[in-house]
Amino acid sequence: MHEYDVLVIGAGIHGAGVAQAAAAAGYSVLVLEKNNIGSGTSSKSSKLIHGGLRYLESYQFSLVRKSLKERAVLCRLAPELVKLKPFYIPVYKKTSRRPLHIRIGLILYSILGGLHKDNLFKRIRRKKVERLDGLNKTDLQQVYRYYDGQTNDKKLTQAVMKSAQQLGAELYCPVEISLIDKIDTGFSLTFKEQGVDKKVQAKVVINAAGPWVNEIHKLVSTEVSSLDVELVQGTHIIIDTPAPSGIYYLEAVDQRAVFVMPYEFEGKIRTMIGTTEKLYQGNADDVKVTEEEIDYLVNVYKTYFPEYLNINIIEKFAGLRVLPKNEGSNRSLFSRPRDTILHCALPQFLTLYGGKLTAYRSTSELVIKKIKPGLSKRKRIAYTDQLYLSKDLS
Numbered sequence: 098m099h100e101y102d103v104l105v106i107g108a109g110i111h112g113a114g115v116a117q118a119a120a121a122a123g124y125s126v127l128v129l130e131k132n133n134i135g136s137g138t139s140s141k142s143s144k145l146i147h148g149g150l151r152y153l154e155s156y157q158f159s160l161v162r163k164s165l166k167e168r169a170v171l172c173r174l175a176p177e178l179v180k181l182k183p184f185y186i187p188v189y190k191k192t193s194r195r196p197l198h199i200r201i202g203l204i205l206y207s208i209l210g211g212l213h214k215d216n217l218f219k220r221i222r223r224k225k226v227e228r229l230d231g232l233n234k235t236d237l238q239q240v241y242r243y244y245d246g247q248t249n250d251k252k253l254t255q256a257v258m259k260s261a262q263q264l265g266a267e268l269y270c271p272v273e274i275s276l277i278d279k280i281d282t283g284f285s286l287t288f289k290e291q292g293v294d295k296k297v298q299a300k301v302v303i304n305a306a307g308p309w310v311n312e313i314h315k316l317v318s319t320e321v322s323s324l325d326v327e328l329v330q331g332t333h334i335i336i337d338t339p340a341p342s343g344i345y346y347l348e349a350v351d352q353r354a355v356f357v358m359p360y361e362f363e364g365k366i367r368t369m370i371g372t373t374e375k376l377y378q379g380n381a382d383d384v385k386v387t388e389e390e391i392d393y394l395v396n397v398y399k400t401y402f403p404e405y406l407n408i409n410i411i412e413k414f415a416g417l418r419v420l421p422k423n424e425g426s427n428r429s430l431f432s433r434p435r436d437t438i439l440h441c442a443l444p445q446f447l448t449l450y451g452g453k454l455t456a457y458r459s460t461s462e463l464v465i466k467k468i469k470p471g472l473s474k475r476k477r478i479a480y481t482d483q484l485y486l487s488k489d490l491s
């Protein structure tokens with residue numbers, strides 16, 4: 098039976114990232130994916146490669162600093178896939194975050210980004226504001242502009258997986274895992290691939306199954322420690338109005354941030370709006386966009402872009418965030434910690450909870466650091482901060 102150093106469950110951005118980092122470190126790697134690459138949360142995100150300006154309000158400074166650093170790395174490694182875009186923050190008479198609040202946030206964001214030129218911001222001059230994408234000008238006081246990254250999350254995940262495979266990682270997909278058995282040397286996994294029963298062994302298992310992580314624990318033959326988490330649904334819609342020239346960072350009636358952004362969909366640049374945030378209970382496979390979420394997003398759009406009265410929704414999708422349950426359970430979903438939690442569910446069995454698309458590479462490097470002591474010495478073959486990620490998957 099084939100034995101791998103590292104077996105990764107899930108080919109979302111974290112599974113692909115861990116596979117790449119492990120293969121680069123010289124380990125033999127197998128990834129098992131139940132659908133296809135990036136078919137889970139990693140194709141349902143807001144597609145931002147960003148520090149997360151809004152996370153400053155919940156004091157997640159180290160997450161913002163780390164993410165801004167990773168944004169710079171990804172702009173360098175994947176220039177076809179990650180592009181800096183202008184972000185506009187309009188402030189109206191009734192906006193709850195006042196200009197001083199926004200300025201302080203943007204100054205802090207620049208500092209956490211190392212005062213690099215890509216992190217500088219400015220107030221847009223009135224003349225330019227007049228020409229901004231049909232933005233509502235009634236009671237508009239100021240508009241700020243800063244820069245952050247945008248990607249195609251699925252294509253980025255595919256590119257990272259391809260890089261992992263080029264380094265020797267193997268992928269079985271689609272598979273159905275039926276049993277994870279603890280054995281003396283590590284783990285033995287039983288699964289079906291295209292109707293054929295297969296069994297492999299691995300010294301270490303990385304559970305990167307996104308919203309399904311705790312479901313994976315149920316397949317393990319011994320008792321496993323799971324963290325209590327909540328799944329939070331976030332929906333986006335793509336509409337057929339002219340795409341904006343940049344990304345608008347807007348305040349909804351409940352004071353949450355909602356983005357209106359240009360996004361390439363089926364070969365055309367369209368307008369994408371998102372996201373919502375609501376607690377999800379149920380099977381992660383059954384998540385669906387609700388009418389209430391669509392109304393919420395359309396209302397935000399119509400408030401800020403009143404010129405466009407007839408809106409056709411051409412695509413909608415919902416994803417699930419994994420957020421820790423006990424940590425700050427009295428905090429709003431919006432302000433809960435967004436960093437990844439690396440949880441040792443069993444010796445040599447690491448489960449990844451939550452996290453951000455942006456920070457996948459640094460998270461994956463941290464995973465390798467954690468599992469290294471349990472693995473035999475291998476000769477490193479590459480460094481993930483030097484591996485070019487191409488849009489071309491052929």
Ligand SMILES: Cc1cc2nc3c(=O)[nH]c(=O)nc-3n(C[C@H](O)[C@H](O)[C@H](O)COP(=O)(O)OP(=O)(O)OC[C@H]3O[C@@H](n4cnc5c(N)ncnc54)[C@H](O)[C@@H]3O)c2cc1C
Pocket residue numbers: 106107108109110111112129130131132133134135136137138139140141142143144145146147272273274305306307308309313329330331332372416417418449451452453454455456
């Ligand atoms: C609405 C929303 C917006 C977001 N926006 C951003 C953003 O703009 N920027 C940012 O940085 N982050 C963002 N995030 C966070 C980011 O998208 C996620 O942290 C990231 O995509 C999670 O990736 P993952 O690999 O952990 O999980 P997933 O992408 O869900 O991957 C898990 C994989 O495991 C597979 N799997 C599940 N069960 C099994 C099984 N039994 N056997 C084999 N495979 C299995 C699934 O099919 C799936 O492919 C957002 C999240 C949400 C929900």
